[in-house]
Amino acid sequence: MADDVAAPFSSDSSKEFHARIEQYIRAAEAHMNLPHNTIAGILADNDFLFVVKMCAVIEPLLREAVREHVGSFLAFLPVTATKSETLLKAIGDLHHEQLRKTVREIDAISDKTSEFIYALFLVRDRYAHHIANAHLSVEQVCEKIAKEGGDGKLLPKLTGVDSISPSLLRLAMFYNFALLLQAVIQLAKPPPQQPPGILSGLMAREQPLTRT
Numbered sequence: 384m385a386d387d388v389a390a391p392f393s394s395d396s397s398k399e400f401h402a403r404i405e406q407y408i409r410a411a412e413a414h415m416n417l418p419h420n421t422i423a424g425i426l427a428d429n430d431f432l433f434v435v436k437m438c439a440v441i442e443p444l445l446r447e448a449v450r451e452h453v454g455s456f457l458a459f460l461p462v463t464a465t466k467s468e469t470l471l472k473a474i475g476d477l478h479h480e481q482l483r484k485t486v487r488e489i490d491a492i493s494d495k496t497s498e499f500i501y502a503l504f505l506v507r508d509r510y511a512h513h514i515a516n517a518h519l520s521v522e523q524v525c526e527k528i529a530k531e532g533g534d535g536k537l538l539p540k541l542t543g544v545d546s547i548s549p550s551l552l553r554l555a556m557f558y559n560f561a562l563l564l565q566a567v568i569q570l571a572k573p574p575p576q577q578p579p580g581i582l583s584g585l586m587a588r589e590q591p592l593t594r595t
Contacts, residue, residue, distance in 0.1 A: 404558055407565040411440065414568050422564075426557055430524075431510050431517045433553060437560050438479075438507040441500065441567070445482040448570040452489060479504055491570045492563065495543055499559050502540035505533070521556070522549055 408423050425436045477485075480501075487497040506524050510516050516524065522538065529535040539545050542555040 404561045407561040411444070411561075411564040411568060414572070415440070415444070426553065430519070430521045430553070433556075434503065434507050434510060434521060437556075438504055441503070441560075441563065442479050442482070444564065444567045444571060445479065445486055445500075446477065448491065448567045449477070449482055449485050451571050452491075486567070486570070489570075492566050495540075496559075496563055496566065498540040499543065499563065502534070502537045503556070503560075505537065506541070520549075521552060 405423070411417075412419065412422050422436075422440055425433055428436065483497055483500045483504075486492050487494070492500075505528065506521060509524050509528060510519075516527075519527070521541070525537040525541075528537060534540075538547070538552070541559070542552060543559055544555065547555055
């Protein structure tokens with residue numbers, strides 16, 4: 384199971400932590416065959432582009448992770464190639480909410496990470512709903528959603544902490560985004576799996592001998 388979305392301003396907020404964050408971002412850029420700084424550079428964007436670009440990275444990676452996970456099981460099941468292709472093709476049509484729930488159900492991400500994805504896409508959808516929202520900050524969008532009867536806890540879900548200075552909001556979101564990428568890419572690029580041997584079940588239950 385992936386680590387929880389980190390509270391990025393804890394004792395782990397060190398040079399080593401920041402080095403890991405950069406490593407996860409660079410790994411995602413390489414995995415998606417993106418030019419250098421395509422993902423890393425979104426911190427310089429305004430809030431609208433910051434959120435939209437993060438979602439544009441997350442959604443295809445979630446889809447790839449789910450497809451890989453399902454495909455790894457199909458490889459060992461007695462199903463026809465046509466049925467496998469049909470199922471894998473259907474994954475391409477899944478909504479991001481279905482992808483999020485699927486990745487959570489297989490324990491690839493934690494509840495907090497799942498909440499981060501949920502909150503981020505909710506903010507993205509509000510930005511995309513009307514161009515008049517494009518000038519709003521993330522905090523303003525969250526307040527607007529809450530005032531209209533929506534989720535009033537979006538900021539904690541985006542940051543992983545109960546309260547945070549507005550000046551640190553984007554950085555906390557970026558940290559959580561990077562940690563999510565690391566978890567999803569691990570699922571999308573798992574180590575090769577070998578089918579279990581005939582005696583593996585028996586050997587797993589075998590107790591070590593003890594002397595009397």
